[in-house]
Amino acid sequence: MKTDQRPVEYVDFARGYAISTIVIFHFFFENIVFGNLLDQAFFFGGAGVHLYFFLSGFGLSLSRNVSPLDFYRRRFSKVILPYLFFVSFAFLLSFYYPVAPVQDWRAYLSHLFLFKMFDNDLIGSFGYQLWFMSTLIQFYLVFPFLFSWKEKIGKGRWLALATGVSLGYFGLVYAAGRSGDSVWVSFFLQFLWEFALGMTLADLYREKDFRFWNLSPVWYAGLAILGMGSMAFLTLKMGDAVKAFNDFPAFLGYTSLSILVFQLTDRYLPWLKRAFAGVGKVSFFLFLTHVLVLKAMVDGLRAYGQGLSAYHLVLYLPLALLIAAGFQYVYLKVASSFNRPVLHPNQS
Template sequence: MGKPRIEEWTQLRSLAFLAIVMQHSIAEYIYRADIEPADSTMLTMMYHMTRFGTPTFVFLSAVLMFYNYDGKLNYFAFIRKRLETVFVPFLFWTIVYWLYVRAFTPSFWQKGGQDWGSLLRELVQPQTGYQLWFILMIIQFYICFPLLAALYRGAKNKINLLDEGRRTGSVLAVLAFAGACYIILLYLSYYRMGYWAGRIGSPWAALVTHRSYSFLMYGFYFLLGAACAANIGNWRAWCTKLLPWCGMVFLGMYIRLGYDVLRGSGETVNLNISTYLKPSTFIIIMAQMLFLYGLLLLLRERNQAFLRLLSWIGTYSFGGYLAHALVIYVIAYFTRPLNLAGSHLPFALLTFALTVLASLGISYALSRMPGARWIVGAGRRKPLRGNKVNDYRGDSRTVFGAGNR
C-alpha cells in the first residue's frame, strides 16, 4: 500500500519552488544598467528571503529517497525509473531551451543550424536552461544512492538498538559533527578553492572550478534528509521546539548577509557574494528551512485552504521548475527593450507572479497528456482525498529545484 504521505514535504517543496522563481525573477532585473539604487537595495533584500530554495529541494530529494527506499533496492530498476522520469525530461527541456535561444540568433540560421557543439555543452554545463544544472547534480546522488541507502540502513539499525535518550543524543552528535565539517568545506570552497583552481593542472582545476555541480558540495543537506526520514516524529518535535530560535538566527543572518552584499558590491549589486557555498549563507539557509518546516506544522490545524494551495503547487512544481526559465525568457523579450528606471521592483514582482502562474499552468497541462513522464516526470495524478494532511498514500516521486548558486 505504500507508506503514509507526509504532506508537509509537498508544502515545503512549493515554498522552495516559489523562492526559486523569485530568485530568477529578481536576477532578470537587478543587473540592468538603468536600475536605481532604491530598487537595487529592495531586490537584494527580497533575494535573501529566498536563499533556502535550492538547498531545500536537495533536502527534500534526500528525505523522500531514504523514506521510500529503506529496504532492499533493485539497482537497475531504480536507475531505469530515474532515467525515465528525470534524465529524459532533462534532455527534452535542454533541447527546448537551446532551440528557443537560438531561434532569435540570426547567425545560427545563417550557419544552417549547425551548432551542435553548443548543444553538447548544454548537456554537461547548462547555460540557456540555467536551472537544469540541478538535475545533473542530483543524478550523481541517484547513482550513489544504493551505497548511501545501505549505509543508512546499517546506521539506523544500530541507533535503534539504543535507548531513546542515547538514540537522540547520537543523532544530534552526528549532525553536529557533520555540520562542523561541512562549514569547513564551505569555507575552503568560498575562500580557498578559487585560488587552488589557478595553481593545479587539469582535470583537477576543472573539477574545482565547477564544484557547484558536485553533489558532495551539498552533502549535509542529504544527511539532514536521512535524519528526517529515519524518525519523522522526532524531526517534527525538533522543528517545533526550535521554531523561535531559528527565527531569531534567520533575522540576524538576514541582516548580516544583506550588509555583506551591499558593502561588497560596486555600482552593480553582486549577488554571488551570498552563494550557496559560503558558510554564512549555509547558516541562514538552515535557520530559514527549519523555521518554515516548523511553521508548516503549526499551520496544520489552522489554515487548511492555504495548505491545500501549497500542496497543489508542490504537486506540479517539478514541471514548473523545468518551464519557469522559459516563461521568464518570454517576458524578458518584451521588458528588456523598455526603460524601467524606477520600476524594477514592481516589474520583478509582476514577472514573479506571471511566471508562477504560467509555469504551473504548463506543468499541469503537460502532466495530463500522454507521455507526460518523459516531459515533466509524472503523468496525471488522482485527486487527493481525506480530511487530514497526512492521511494520503505514499508519493514516491523525487523533488527537484534549481536556483542561483
C-alpha cells in the same frame, strides 16, 4: 515503533513552497532593485534549493527498498527523462529564439552526456537554474553507496561524518578562492550535510515516528530568525568570500520558516496550504520551465518598450504555472505513447 509509508504532508507542501520562492527569487533577480534589505529578502527565496536537497535525502531514504539497478532505473524514468525532454525542447527552440547565452550543439550534448557539471560555461546552459540538475544527478549516482554507508556505521555517525566532509569542502573552496566558481560550489559535497540530514530524519520518522515538522512553532520561529539573521550578516558583512559557509544559516533559516508557514497555514489558512501542495504537483516542471517563461516575458515587454516591474509578478506566476502544467501534460502523453510505464515526477 515503525510508522506507515503514506505520503508525508509536509513534503508535498514544502515542494510547492520551495519552488514558489525560487520562482519569485528569479523574477526579482531580473534587475529589479528595491534596496539592500528587500534585495536580501528576495535573495533568501533562492535558498529553496537547500530545502530541495534535504527533501531529496529524506524522500529517497524513506522509500529506499529497491536494488541499486532499480533505483537508477526509477531515477532515470522519473527525473532524468523529463529533464532531457525539456533540454531537447529548449535546444530545438533555440534555432528560432535565443533561449540562453549558451545554446549550441556542445551545450546540448553536455546535458545528454552529463559533462556540463565540469564546465563553468556549460553548467547553466539552456537556463541558469539547471545547475541544480548537475548536483542532483551526482547525488543519484552516489546514493546507493551513501545509503549503504549509513546503514553500516549508523545514522548518528553518518550525519557527523557527512557534516565534517561538507565543512572540509567548504574550507577547500574558500582556501582555493573558488567561492564564485559554479562548478566548485555546485559539487554535491557542498550539500552533502543537508542531504544526509534528510536521510537521518527519514530513519527517525520510519523507525520512531519522529515528525520534525510537528515540533513547537516557537522553536522554529527562533531558528528562522537565527538562520536569516546569520545569513544576512555573513552576506552583507563578509561578501562572496564566505559564500560556501552561508549554506548552514541559509538552510536553517529557510527550512525553519517553511515548517513554521506549514504549521500556521494548517491551522489558520488551510486553503493556502492546499495551494502550495497543489503547486508541488507540478514543481519539477515549474522548475524546468519557469526561467524560459520569464525570459520570453522580459523579451516581450522590451519589444513594446517596457521593462519588467514588480507588478508583472501577478501575470508571471499564473502564466508560469499554466505552462509548467501544460509541459508536464505533454511530456506524460509523449512518454506514455511508447507503451511503457511512466513514473510521474511526484511518485517515489
